[in-house]
Amino acid sequence: MQPIPEITLLQELIEQQEQPVIVCSATGEIRxxxxxxxxxxxxxxxxxxxxxxxxxxxxxxxxxxxxxxxRPLHSPELRWFTVRLQPALAKTAxxxxxxxxxxxxxxxxxxxxxxxxxxxxxxxxxxxxQSITQIGKYDAGIIYPYENSAWSEYIKAYCIxxxxxxPLPELLHPNKDxxxxxxxxxxxxxxxxxxxxxxxxxxxxxxxxxxxxxxLHSALFIPIRSEQHMEGLLGxxxxxxxxxxxxxxDAVLVFFASAVANNIRNMRIKKQIDSYIVAREAAEQQATxxxxxxxxxxxxTPLVAIQSYDLRGKVTYWNKxxxxxxxxxxxxxxxxxxxxxxxxxxxxxxxxxxxxxxRQPSVPTDLHIKTKxxxxxxxxxxxxxxxxxxxxxxxxxxxxxxxRIKEMEAQERITKTALQQYSLQINQQxxxxxxxxxxxxxxxxxxxxxxxxxxxxxxxxxxxNYELDEFVHRVSHNIRSPLTSLLGLISVxxxxxxxxxxxxxxxDKMVTSIxxxxxxxxxxxxxxxxxxxxxxxxEINIESLxxxxxxxxxxxxxxxRVRVSYNLPKKHISFKSDATRLSIILSNLISNAxxxxxxxxxxxxxxxxVEINSExxxxxxxxxxxxxxxxxxxxxxxxxxxxxxxxxxxxxxxYIVKQTVCRxxxxxxxxxxxxxxxxxxxxxxxxx
Numbered sequence: 001m002q003p004i005p006e007i008t009l010l011q012e013l014i015e016q017q018e019q020p021v022i023v024c025s026a027t028g029e030i031r032x033x034x035x036x037x038x039x040x041x042x043x044x045x046x047x048x049x050x051x052x053x054x055x056x057x058x059x060x061x062x063x064x065x066x067x068x069x070x071r072p073l074h075s076p077e078l079r080w081f082t083v084r085l086q087p088a089l090a091k092t093a094x095x096x097x098x099x100x101x102x103x104x105x106x107x108x109x110x111x112x113x114x115x116x117x118x119x120x121x122x123x124x125x126x127x128x129x130q131s132i133t134q135i136g137k138y139d140a141g142i143i144y145p146y147e148n149s150a151w152s153e154y155i156k157a158y159c160i161x162x163x164x165x166x167p168l169p170e171l172l173h174p175n176k177d178x179x180x181x182x183x184x185x186x187x188x189x190x191x192x193x194x195x196x197x198x199x200x201x202x203x204x205x206x207x208x209x210x211x212x213x214x215x216l217h218s219a220l221f222i223p224i225r226s227e228q229h230m231e232g233l234l235g236x237x238x239x240x241x242x243x244x245x246x247x248x249x250d251a252v253l254v255f256f257a258s259a260v261a262n263n264i265r266n267m268r269i270k271k272q273i274d275s276y277i278v279a280r281e282a283a284e285q286q287a288t289x290x291x292x293x294x295x296x297x298x299x300x301t302p303l304v305a306i307q308s309y310d311l312r313g314k315v316t317y318w319n320k321x322x323x324x325x326x327x328x329x330x331x332x333x334x335x336x337x338x339x340x341x342x343x344x345x346x347x348x349x350x351x352x353x354x355x356x357x358x359r360q361p362s363v364p365t366d367l368h369i370k371t372k373x374x375x376x377x378x379x380x381x382x383x384x385x386x387x388x389x390x391x392x393x394x395x396x397x398x399x400x401x402x403x404r405i406k407e408m409e410a411q412e413r414i415t416k417t418a419l420q421q422y423s424l425q426i427n428q429q430x431x432x433x434x435x436x437x438x439x440x441x442x443x444x445x446x447x448x449x450x451x452x453x454x455x456x457x458x459x460x461x462x463x464x465n466y467e468l469d470e471f472v473h474r475v476s477h478n479i480r481s482p483l484t485s486l487l488g489l490i491s492v493x494x495x496x497x498x499x500x501x502x503x504x505x506x507x508d509k510m511v512t513s514i515x516x517x518x519x520x521x522x523x524x525x526x527x528x529x530x531x532x533x534x535x536x537x538x539e540i541n542i543e544s545l546x547x548x549x550x551x552x553x554x555x556x557x558x559x560x561r562v563r564v565s566y567n568l569p570k571k572h573i574s575f576k577s578d579a580t581r582l583s584i585i586l587s588n589l590i591s592n593a594x595x596x597x598x599x600x601x602x603x604x605x606x607x608x609x610v611e612i613n614s615e616x617x618x619x620x621x622x623x624x625x626x627x628x629x630x631x632x633x634x635x636x637x638x639x640x641x642x643x644x645x646x647x648x649x650x651x652x653x654x655y656i657v658k659q660t661v662c663r664x665x666x667x668x669x670x671x672x673x674x675x676x677x678x679x680x681x682x683x684x685x686x687x688x
Contacts, residue, residue, distance in 0.1 A: 019262055020083035028053045037083055126159055133161040136249055138236045140165055144179060145232040167214040178207045182221060183230050190254050192221040193242060218242040222253045226261040290500045301514060305399040311356060313338040313349045316394055325401055327372030343370050352395045355383045378406040384490060426454055535578050537687045542610050543568060549587045558597045567609040574688040575612045581660045588653040589680050593623035617684050624677040633672055
């Protein structure tokens with residue numbers, strides 16, 4: 001029999017019950033019974049027996065059948081019953097009649113019978129309280145719940161048996177000090193008798209006066225205790241002197257107080273169970289929401305193709321970017337075997353089994369693939385095993401298209417070969433010129449001039465080649481870095497699959513890595529546009545262009561800190577230039593001003609001044625940010641240079657600005673004072 005988590009959780013609470021309690025399955029099989037219930041069958045206990053689940057549930061032990069009363073448990077698998085102490089099949093009618101002829105016995109049966117299930121209602125308490133006052137010939141009965149009792153929010157009851165008695169309101173609702181004084185005098189005793197014709201216990205004098213002013217003589221108090229805590233008092237009042245002891249009736253009163261206390265425990269247990277159920281439902285809802293966020297993130301991750309495969313090589317997950325990379329729709333790919341999609345399926349299956357064997361992600365590897373339509377492409381790929389119960393359930397593949405990078409590497413190799421061949425040809429020509437030096441002095445002089453020019457070209461090409469090497473190296477590193485970080489976070493995520501807080505933190509880190517990758521790719525696209533796109537001259541609305549730039553940068557962290565002001569020409573003068581390249585220049589300069597605003601200043605300002613005439617346009621970007629150190633000012637336009645050690649950018653922004661300005665036939669100047677601010681002045685020709 002599998003253990004039921006609810007029973008394990010509730011066992012300690014159920015065992016605290018003094019009355020017999022059983023918990024059974026939905027089919028009636030008893031799963032657990034507390035000590036009181038086990039005593040119903042001292043020989044073999046009752047665990048494993050079956051409850052009769054009908055309109056009137058019962059439990060048969062030997063020749064006796066006990067009536068069961070169900071308590072709400074809010075569980076589809078379990079049912080909670082309390083066992084009535086008297087058998088439903090009574091001994092004999094004669095015995096019952098003889099036993100019930102005594103009014104106190106009748107009251108005892110009433111307490112242990114049907115009315116006991118109504119002790120959590122004002123009416124049930126009042127009915128039993130009225131029976132007690134009638135049989136005991138009391139004039140009034142009042143139940144005082146303590147303010148800090150778990151019971152005080154459920155039960156408040158009293159009854160007036162003698163219509164000639166009119167208790168004062170202060171007697172019906174005494175203050176906390178009076179109740180505390182009563183509880184202190186009662187102490188551990190089961191009953192306490194207070195009379196108005198005595199002067200003992202001066203601390204009870206205010207309460208004694210209330211009793212006397214209400215036309216009463218004596219008061220009998222029975223403490224209502226639950227788990228050694230004082231939950232309230234049962235007060236019985238009489239206009240006549242009460243005897244010091246009524247053993248049989250006192251026993252009934254103590255039993256009544258015990259029954260009420262037991263009901264208090266039931267209420268507390270129910271409240272704890274309800275709180276547990278609410279908390280569990282909230283946790284399940286939170287887990288569901290977290291899973292939905294994770295699925296959305298995997299499905300919509302830009303530039304990264306994600307798939308998962310089982311150990312047989314069948315596709316179990318295929319995101320949108322996988323559709324774009326390979327050409328197969330999600331509907332087609334899911335459930336297909338690798339051999340139906342890839343020409344190199346056997347090597348992929350070997351990687352899947354290798355990763356499963358090592359139980360750790362594979363090292364990112366360059367792979368040459370062929371798409372659905374026969375197009376060849378290069379990707380960088382890594383495989384990650386996802387374990388469940390110490391067994392790998394799936395292997396995830398994460399891939400990024402690096403075809404463009406591979407093409408640039410190939411172009412680099414071609415350029416190197418061409419340079420080597422060209423250099424060889426020059427050397428051969430030089431040798432021929434040396435051999436003919438005497439006859440061709442003038443020609444040789446001209447060739448030396450050409451040689452100087454060619455050497456300069458070679459140096460420039462070598463510098464460009466070195467710059468290209470550095471560019472490819474940095475691009476590869478900056479793309480791999482967030483991708484490797486993303487792969488590591490996804491691998492760690494499965495370790496905390498049941499920890500929503502840790503999952504949320506890991507997801508935030510994943511989003512940060514993806515944003516870094518997206519920003520870097522965007523910078524590369526700007527660089528490509530600035531260098532390769534043909535110049536397109538058009539009329540430019542300077543004000544609209546600036547507004548577009550500010551809107552695109554409004555997501556930056558420091559944007560709300562910076563107050564932007566414009567100084568634009570009051571009179572319209574036509575300005576024609578390349579709008580795309582001008583937007584790249586202004587966006588990068590404004591972005592730097594916002595990014596490096598001084599967070600310790602309350603007044604961060606950015607002033608944009610534009611001056612236009614028929615020959616040129618002058619754009620001045622001035623801020624009062626952190627500035628640039630003087631020794632670094634000459635390097636800020638170098639590729640991949642970062643002027644601040646904590647800078648998070650790609651190091652290409654000002655390099656792209658400088659290259660774009662030069663390509664447009666313009667000039668750029670820098671004025672900066674460390675700690676005070678920076679001013680960039682860009683001058684561009686007006687093609688109007």
